Amino acid sequence: MKTFSAILDLIRFRRPVGTFLLFMPALWGLLAAWGGRPPFSMVLLFATGAFVMRSAGCAINDILDRKVDGKVWRTRTRPLPSGRLGLKLAWFVFVALSLVAASLLVFLHPLTRWIALAGFGATMVYPLMKRFMPLPQIFMGIPFGMTAPLMAWAEGRGSLAWPAFMIALGGLFWAATYDLVYAIADRADDIKAGIRSGAVTFGDRLWLAILLFGCSSACFLWSAGSDLGLNRFYPWSVGIFLVFMVWQAFLVRKGIPPEGALSCFKSHVWVGLIVAFGIWFEGPVMV
Secondary structure, eight states: OOOHHHHHHHHTOOOOHHHHHHHHHHHHHHHHTTTTOOOHHHHHHHHHHHHHHHHHHHHHHHHHTTHHTTTTTTTTHHHHTTSSSSSHHHHHHHHHHHHHHHHGGGSSHHHHHHHHHHHHHHHHHHHHHHTSSOHHHHHHHHHIIIIHHHOOOHHHHOOOOHHHHHHHHHHHHHHHHHHHHHGGGGGHHHHHHHHHHHHHHGGGGGGHHHHHHHHHHHHHHHHHHHTTOOOHHHHHHHHHHHHHHHHHHHHHHHOOOOOHHHHHHHHHHHHHHHHHHHHHHHHHGGE
């Protein structure tokens, strides 16, 4: 039972926020591609894929960061640095999850599969980016915010179009924004451990980066809605999204403790849902 519990901790089973955040841009893409009414089977398939890919991403992240995690207060109790789980078993879990993710591709369009493979590659490389990039949050936005809406659109339309890229860029900058907020919790430990992070790179100007990234995300999402003819409810949802980003930037400028940063990070799930509801309410008016 202890080993099973450690595996659940490895894949963050008890912390589903990351899965929800990964699924939100996919839901945006599904709703946009299917005129606000995607088949339930597709929603279920993409939700399952979000859970499996997020779990696999957490596993490979912990495998590659096992030595670094032991130096960070928030992550030192994770299964690998704490010794609750062996490295070989962690690799087994990662490979098993990757095979499950690959099996889901059988149900998807060929173009969707290629996009998925690109996203999988970005997910595997991301943990290494923290060693080289001063702003790894931008790279993290590729698998977490950009890939899923492109996959969803390709599955619904059989090709890619301008609105899909706008939603994808909106997802990328949104993911970068909430990961910058998340990084505040580890900033002190990251400096000691020599880990690259946007929270370290921007320092006292982190609030400005969050504001710029959040506003960029809102602009891309608005552009997608404009191209799709979403002019009734959707602009209001994007407006709420924008106000939320400005509010969080203000909170960061005032100074928030690590616990407050984690709460702000989790709250992004709700603003992602608001955007999804904005597309869903438009429904049949979309082209």
